[in-house]
Amino acid sequence: MDSSRSGKESGDIAIPLREVKSSKSGKGAPPVVAATTVRLSQQPPVGGWKRGVGIIDLILRICAITATLAAAAVMGTTSQDLPFFTRFFQFQASYDDFPTFTFFLAGNVITCAYLVVSLPFSIVCIIRPHILGARMLLLLFDTLALALTMAAASAAAAIVYLAHNGNPNTNWPALCQQFDEFCPRVSGAVVGSFLATLILVVLVVLSAAALRRN
Structure with missing residues (x-):
């Protein structure tokens, strides 16, 4: 909750991405999907x-x-x-x-x-x-x-x-x-x-x- 609030105050944009990881347990096992977040900071208008x-x-x-x-x-x-x-x-x-x-x-x-x-x-x-x-x-x-x-x-x-x-x-x-x-x-x-x-x-x-x- 605190991290999301600080991100809004700083003007960052959170973009959710999905990372696919291969499973080592076997060939027929489904891949594991992990969610990651990439933050892009908003720059103030120049001039x-x-x-x-x-x-x-x-x-x-x-x-x-x-x-x-x-x-x-x-x-x-x-x-x-x-x-x-x-x-x-x-x-x-x-x-x-x-x-x-x-x-x-x-x-x-x-x-x-x-x-x-x-x-x-x-x-x-x-x-x-x-x-x-x-x-x-x-x-x-x-x-x-x-x-x-x-x-x-x-x-x-x-x-x-x-x-x-x-x-x-x-x-x-x-x-x-x-x-x-x-x-x-x-x-x-x-x-x-x-x-x-x-x-x-x-x-x-x-x-x-x-x-x-x-």
């Missing part, structure tokens, strides 16, 4: 977990595309004009007034375009989970995209912090006290870019784990 990693990779890439596209779209359409202005002065804030925000927009657009291009390679890793070339390319360019997105989001976050709080030591005023629509939009764009950065970190870890198990 099953890697295919699962590839599916998660594809879903995360779509999420990162959404995050970077939303961050770039919000930043690129952010502009506010204050209602009070004079003949010579007009109070306006736009993303292109800050080179850091322009870099932020360019970095997220580049990352979003790369992620769109990487989707076919991610699908190939699902269909052929043991392929190494596509996985190596994804790991390399995911790392570069991570560095670019992190740099753009961090630089923009520093400007957003100054816009919200200012810096009395350098007479930097808190612009968000006047531009109450501009600052929430750029802050939301920075949050979306940091979300894409977190997803890229997970993608790099997944690719490295898949390569390590090859």
